[in-house]
Amino acid sequence: MKYILLLAVLFLLTSSPGNLNAQTTKGEKSEMQYLTETEKSIVSIASLTANGDLEKLRTALGVGLEAGLTVNEIKEILVQMYAYTGFPRSLNGINTFRAVLDERQKKGIKDTEGKTATPISGGDKYERGRKTLEKLTGEPQAKPAPGNGEFAPRIDAFLKEHLFADIFDSDVLNHRQREIATISALAAMDGVVPQLESHISIGMKAGLTADQLGEAFDLIETHIGRKQADIARQSLAKLSSYKPKDQLPTETSLLTDTVFPKGEKGPADWFTGTVYVQMLAPTTENNNFSIGNVTFEAGARSHWHTHPAGQTLLVTNGIGLYQEKGQPIRTIKKGEVVICDKNIEHWHGASPDSQMTHIAITNIKDGQGVTWLKPVTDKEYRGNKE
DSSP: OHHHHHHHHHHHHHSSTTGGGGOOOTTSOOGGGSOOHHHHHHHHHHHHHHHTOHHHHHHHHHHHHHHTOOHHHHHHHHHHTHHHHOHHHHHHHHHHHHHHHHHHHHTTOOOOOOOOOOOOOSSOHHHHHHHHHHHHHSSOOOSSOTTHHHHOHHHHHHIIIIIIIIITTOTTSOHHHHHHHHHHHHHHSSSOHHHHHHHHHHHHHTTOOHHHHHHHHHHHHHHTOHHHHHHHHHHHHHHSSOOOGGGOSSOOOGGGOSSSOOOEEOOTTTEESOEEEEEEEOOOSSOSEEEEEEEEOTTOEEOSEEOTTOEEEEEEEEEEEEEETTSOOEEEETTOEEEEOTTOOEEEEEBTTBOEEEEEEEEOBTTBOOEEOOOOOHHHHHTOOO
């Protein structure tokens, strides 16, 4: 019976190109309306660079590499940040990234270098930047730009030649990715609402939807704060049909983006952070196992624990972390299966930047399925030794 259920769940995970998120009913979003995991990482990296929180940025950079961003793509994000956050924060981000790569290399992790920028040769850089800006905005761009360009021609030249020619013309990232980075950086800073609204408008022309931008601002709330996220949401609401969270009649959290109900909050004796547990199939006289749906909010995790007869985890949404005692932390993603052998001390939970949901199939021995141990400390969660 257990194996029939396992095969059924695996079928749900793999039966459509979009996996579980693509199986929607009328009125629900399809997966294509959400940011991809790499795009979420761009939000995290850009906003934390702008905010200057290097400890969180360090974690976000590692998550970004695991989510599929290449080394050169992350470098490009951090270089772009100089134009919006200033050289000091851009350089701090780059130095932090160097440290992350060195640390991963010592652990034997080989990260994908990725594409290098195609050299841009010859031509009038100002004119090239002006044409790039026309493409981004969909509007003619005067030379010089009216207002600040006429008042301070040098800033107009820097914007066109350096930002929109040297940076935005580089093909390591596309315009959609660059706008995600720009909007996220601006949303993380105070006092830049006019520029934020300008780039929200440009981002939507680059293909970002209001829902996707709203999702980005949810991440801003997680990483930076509610104040900055609410300012960004208000700006988005001015430019689209988006309604901020407090105006929505129903919950819009990613926690609802699962096949099964999220259930009740898990006890603090078992979990750190906010975790929801929904029992799907309890142990019976016919089934010597239990099945539960467990949803971890970003940063939440289980305590260390063991299973006397082992456990199988089927990741159905988001990006999570899994670690066995004495082994490196492993990133787990939607569609992956984790098999934990009996009596192995381990923990699992969400990554710092993404909610994670898994189905847990727990085998029972002598009436017992799990032995709970001590909490996972923040240092252990970050991968640092005590």
